[in-house]
Amino acid sequence: MSDRTMPVPTAAGHARDGASEQDRWERAVRLIEAAGEVWLACHVSPDGDALGSMLAFGQALRTLGRRCAASFGEPFTVPASLGFLPGQELLAEPGRVPAAPELMITFDAASLERLGSLAGPAGRARELIVIDHHASNTGFGTVRLVDPAAAATAVLTERLIERLGVPLTRDIACGLYAGLASDTGSFKYGSTTPEVHGMAGRLLAAGVRPDTVGRELWDRAPFGYLQVLGGALGRARFEPEAVGGLGLVWTTISRADRAARDVRYDQLEGVIDQLRRADEAEVAVVCKETDDGRWYVSTRSKGRVDVGRVCVELGGGGHRLAAAYTCDCTPAAAIDRLRELLTSPVGDCAGTPAARETS
16 A cells, blocks of 8 residues: 555546457557666555566566666655565666656556656556556556456566566566565465465576565564564554454554654554454554654455455555555544444455455
8 A cells, every 4th residue: 555645647648448358468568569668666665566576577678678767656765674676776766757758567556646756657658557456456557457366466477577578587586476475475365376376386496585585574673673563562452342343453653653663664564464363353453654744554354344445435445355545634533434434344255365465
């Protein structure tokens, strides 16, 4: 999910993509092969799927001899947990992105707004290829490679790399593996299918070290993070009657909490994974104050509640069981509104795919 929401120009010149799936993939390949320069973009505050997919694809374009660069909207800072990803020499400050690129490709962004300050260039691009797997995708772009059934944007990115005839190198595979592992929760969510494991096998065969990627993504943190996490868990509230009696657990992390322990905002991603472990609560929520004083409200469901629908109604988006939105109100007000919208949960959906991570 985006940590920022801002008015952006509509891609008025982008005709509706009514082509068949095969035609869309073929057109994407033709556009890339004909382009003199390609600009890549992913959503603000990128996660492993967004940044990993983008950098993997950038390296594939470089293999083809294409001029390309990659960026994301401010704050233009690579999260500490993703500092190991190859291909970061392709990153360019968002201010360097042309006002109207010849060809832009976006990764893991469900809307123009998710691109932050790059929404304008994306909306004005002559051709805009959108690669995404969010059910809440708004349908922007001239060529849409969007599949909500895909476990990660990395799945679709690998498909396009294959269509371009680029072999998987270890560095390309590393970015794709980071995306796949991130959005399947290290292969423990219901989105983990035989096809997902097949892709993981191809990436491992290309030289990816799963122990190294896993350690970087999940098993490293500064000591200050542990103290912030402890404070957040200590403040957690459990409301057994909320969500139609299915239970809600929530907590907050302010800028002051982070500042006291010298913890960056991007280091808070794993907090909700600890909170959601509470057996008694169907829905978990973490309200995190951003550096600009807004509140990013991250939600997770265990299967019986569509939090994606609720977050879309509140101006955000994501997946059915993992979604978020940004607001200017207090955390208490945000929880009050969420509680109100979550009073009518959908029926028992134990057989539905488990949550995929958002950003």
